[in-house]
Amino acid sequence: MRARSAITVNDRPDAVYSAWRDFECLPRFMDHLESVSVTGHRRSHWVAHGPVGTTVEWDAEITEDVPGERISWRSLEGASVENAGWVHFRPAPGDQGTEVHLELEYSPPGGALGSVVAKLFGEEPNQQVSDDLRRFKQILETGEIARSDGSPLGSRNRNQVHQHDAHPSPDDDQPRTTAGSGPEVRS
Amino acid sequence: MRAACWMGSTSVEVRDVPEPRILNPRDAIVRITSTAICGSDLHLYDGYMPTMEKGDILGHEFMGEVVEVGPGAASTISVGDRVVVPFTISCGACLACTRGLYSLCENSNPNAAMAEKAFGFPTAGIFGYSHLTGGYAGGQAEYARVPFADVGLLKVGPDLSDEQVLFLSDILPTGYMGAEMCDIEPGDIVAVWGAGPVGQFAMASALLLGAERVIAIDRFDYRLEMAAVRTGAEVIDYEHVDVNEALKELTGGRGPDACIDAVGMEAHHGTGAIQAYDRVKQAARLETERPHALRQAITCCRNGGVVSIIGVYGGFADKFPIGSLMNRSLTIRAGQCHVQRYMRPLLEHIEAGRLDPTFVITHRLGLEEAPGAYETFKHKQDGCMKVVLTPGA
Incomplete structure (x- = not known):
């Protein structure tokens, strides 16, 4: 599975590089991730959401780190889920900010774990990665993730298919957030 | 709280719904004191805007008093502030907002992917205006949650009445932008299709911006009369005269220097066969628009002139007169209004007495009367021009 977006x-x-380099914040905008823990200078432990409450975990290392320009990472040898990713930051022409180019690649293993990994990105991997980048942009530019009555959890493609009515939710399931914590409650 | 909810095509009910809460740091909650029904709400009412859900709260023209503020907006907005809410939800920080293109905010539409599929690129969130524009609850209610309150809310003092400032939320800036996009020069004649409230404000704005004369095109006598009396417009009833011929006569054969479409997707056509063609295609979803006004605005515009589109369209139009547009060097300008750009300057015009938007109000009703008000407005009954609803009345 390969997904890319910009x-x-x-x-x-x-500034955009620094925000991304803080790997523990990636789950705030990357829909398939539950947590990332930094375990060493270049090493980290990743936990992703599988279907029906399951999780998939692996260890990863940074393979390339050029401040202000690019970061690449890949799962450590022997990880149950082989995957890699890179993100490039380029000045947009005409002082229009920074272009963020992202690519993720997952190689699902065989068996039951493979089918879990295959579902991490739903049916439209590029769309999901595109939504991830939208949330990254929202956090950097506005300090929050846009949420409405119809999409109380923000821009996640799977929520957009099943909209709440556009009136305040009668349930208590709409998470309250502060600038620091972000909307981390999931449906 | 009570709120006017869309319950399906031509069905609005005032229902009990939960009160809104602060969801994000830059939110505010506004207790609504006045709210209006917009002509563009009729596109939702009639079921022509896609992505409406049963139960959606309607309304994008509202004002009131701030009753709660999130920590991210507290430095500029306080509880007790009297505010007008722009219909466009805009972050103020993205490239579009920093360029003043607030209705193209890149961060306020949580359903951006949906809008992207429909339009190619997403547009800003809008209150009470389908899920394509974010799925935000609207303001025909007792309370509303306003995201990016620090950017959006216009504070107003106690000296002006609700009715004097309410229309800064949408229709006054929309009409003004429609005129501004015409790049009016001395001597220009501006023709406006649709003498509803937005058309009236477009004509008043065109004169304010230096137009020599304005011409109103509509078929309702009371609307043409208002244009004639309030802005000194010359009027054309398209059901009784050939618009192109009449405009040529009024402009010495040149055509209007600029044409404003203040009608949008549900235009009516005087010729039965053409009206039927678009109606049938629109009903069968083969075409989302009935673009008669736009077609006519293009073909009637002077060579090299400007066609300014502020009437709302949602999708695709047939029989678009591209040949007339291309061969005659016309310029098309269009957009949902970038409301935040115009609110303060227009408030100054109101404060100075140069603009008085209250003249369009014909119906003052309680929020509970919203269902009937939609019917009256849709069918242009009882001289209906603009309905202002008061929650709790």
Whole structure:
């Protein structure tokens, strides 16, 4: 599974790079991730959402890190889920901010784990990655993730298919958030 | 709280719904004191805007008093502030907002992917205006949640009445932008299709911006009369005269220097066969628009002139006169209004007495009367021009 997308963020490349380099914040905008823990200078432990409450975990390392320009990472040898990703930051022409180009690649293993991994990105991997980048941009430019009555959890493609009515929710399932924590409650 | 909800095509009910809450740091909650029904709400009412859901709260023209503020907006907005809410939800920080293109905000539409599929690129969130524009609850209610309150809300003092400032939320800036896009020069004659409230404000704005004369095109006597009396417009009833011929006569054969479409997707056509063609295609979803006004605005415009589109369209139009547009070097300007760009300057015009938008109001009703008000407005009964609803009345 390969997914790629690009977006332009109205900020300097070094600032956009720094936001991404803080790997523990990736789950705030990357829909398939539950958590990322930094375990060493270049190493981290990733937990992704599988179907019906399951999780998939692996360890990863940064393979390339050029401040203000690019970051690449890949799962460690022997990880149950082989995957890699890179993100490039380029100044947009005409002082229009920073272009963020993202590519993720997952190689589902065989068996039951393989079918879990295959579902991490739903039926439209590029769309999901595109929504991830939208949320990244929203956090950097506005400090929050846009949420409405119809999409109380923000721009996630799967929520857009099944909209709430556009009136305040009668349930208590709409998470309250502050600038620091972000909308981390999931449906 | 009570709120006017869309319950399906031509069905509005005032229902009990939960009160809104602060969801994001830059939100505010506004207790609504006045709210209006917009001509573009009729596109929703009639079922021509896609992505409406049963139960959606309608309304994008409202004002009131701030009753709660999130921590991210507290430095500029306070509880107790009297505010007008722009219909466009805009973050103020993206490239579009920093260029003043607030209705193209890149961050306010959580359903951006949906809008992208429909339009190619997404547009801003809008209150109470389908899920394509975000799925935000509207303002025909007792309370509303306003995202990016620090960017959106216009504070107004106690000296002006609700009715004097309410239309800064949409129709006054929309009409003004329609005129501004015409790049009016001294001597220009501006023709406006649709003498509803937005058309009236487009004509008043065109004169304010230096137009020599304005011409109103409609078929309702009371609307043409208002245009004639309030803005000194010359009027054309398209059901009784050939518009192209009449405009040529009024402009010495040149045609209007600029034409404003203040009608949009549900235009009526005087010729039965053409009206039937578009109606049938629109009903069968083979065409989303009935673009008669736009077609006519293009073919009637002077060579090299400007056609300004502020009437709302949602999808695709047939029989678009591209030959007339291309061969005659016309310029098309269009857009949902970038409301935040115009609110303060227009408030100054109101404060100075140069603009008085209250003249369009014909119906003052309680929120509970919304269902009947939609019917009256849709069918242009009882001289209906503009309905203002008061919650709790």
